[in-house]
Amino acid sequence: MMSLSALVLFLIMMIFGLPIAFAMGVSAAVVIWWNDFPMTVVAQRSVNALDSTPLLAVPLFIFAASLFNHAGITRHLFEVIRIVVGRIRGGLGHVTVLTNLVFSGISGAALADIGALGSTQIKLMREQKYRDEFSAGITMAAATIGPIFPPSIPLIIFAAAAEVSAVKLLLAGIVPALIIAALLMVQIAIMARVQKLPRDTVAFTWSGFGRTFLVALPALVAPVILIGGLVTGLFGPTEVAGVTVAYAFFLGTVVYRELTWSGIVAAARETVQATASVLLIVASAALMAWVFTIDQIPTIAAELLLSLSRDPLVLLFIVNGLLLVVGMIMESIAAILILAPIITPALMQAGVDPVQLGVVVVLNLMIGLLTPPVGMSLYMVSIIARMPLHRVIAGAMPFLIPLLLSLLVITLWPAASTWLPNQLVK
């Protein structure tokens, strides 16, 4: 009853535009107060949730991606990929997918990727007479790779909420991210033929490619260093984030020499603002999770789910259905923090690997970024492309097909998520 009151209050406040962190915090705090629990819980639970070494990876990965952007490194990545695949029909669509795939090896959030790459990609596609709906759609769809490929802020947060190995979860995203990229490129190839999309105007020469490749090489190896460090155990997830920041500083100041003091300040400012915004939600969600635990909601939810079925696949499909709806109406970090502790015990009891579950949960919620009414990618692309929202939504629709197909593959084939981490982490 306490949980239901908190949840209903939260949803009403969220719908009426109260910032999510406060909607969650005030609804949980009021319920705690109303039910005569000690008020120390409010401060203690919120602060304890943030006083955590694994969560330090969140600001550090945001900072690394922001430094890469301010140092002009993302531009070098874009240029080299453009030379390689741009000349294919619909080539800029493929360039968008591959650039996001490489950049996702540095950044860990979909909206950060749209912010870093979106305006350049959409501007170039516009110049080459691509339909605006296509440009907006592929920009949003390709950005879903970011939170799946390591590093991934949503996966780190899932790992913390569900008490799963963060290293395994991060590595689990590699194969699914490649599947998403491949299916998106198939979709682009089909649309390129049907809509007669243009080829890129950039000419391919071996010397031009060699020059651009050499310039971009130090940036291209960043994801390799990151994944290599995780696999060899040289760094943990938080440490790898710190090392990526140091590498971004090194590339920006020594190799490319484009990172200025004002760039560092701007990157730091963006980072603290994004971090405060996300981690305040985490703090409030910890409070909400405490209310749920007191009401034994995880146990009740586990019993309910297991009474429906004990088949792991059936349960995963139920969770997929639930999360696709939740992803449409709730912000993804809040959804992970509320739902992960509730659904994980039941699915683990049924034999689902929590590592696979983490990838399935995050992909579901990232698909939610492309669906109204709470699709944050839609709003962001609408702003940067200066397009009305209904056209952005129309642009997203065709790309939901490869994303949902990817989700189906990852649901039906657990090894897509579990094989690589099981091979690399003993």
Add this chain to the structure above:
Amino acid sequence: MTPDSTAPAREGWPERVASWGEALAMAMLLAMAALVVLQVIARDGFHLGLAWADELARYAGLTIVYLTSPLLLLRNRHVLVDILLNILPARLRIAVECINDVLMVLFGALFLWGGWVYMQRAGRFSTPALGMPNLVFYAPVMLGMVLLFAAAVIRAARQVAKLRRGDLTPPPTDGGIKL
């Protein structure tokens, strides 16, 4: 994330005060990155575990969140869902935003109450690695919440003043932080 998204829309003295918190948070971010890298070097290079560096990095993390939040609130940059707000008539929208501000004041009050009681007990102890008094360790949290509480009161007062002036323009926002 575009650089423009961090540009201030309108600056008054509350924003200028809150900007100091943000500046401190930015310095803490750089310190945190350095401390995490230092731990890697110490462990992989010299087989040394630096528990104090981990504790300081976590302290930096708490500082970043709680000292930046008041500025985000004043600039309307916390993550929110504004679909309903955008379709409400202007006067009703401001009334709803006013209620939202009051709810944020309530949250700040409940948190500070709980925090005050908690600090009576926890404040007598120190942190395990550095021996830093808990009062110091949690000071950025409590200071940040006091500023957040003040920011919510200021927002509410500004909304009421707007209603009295008959100014029905929505508050400047870029729709929240782009992560």
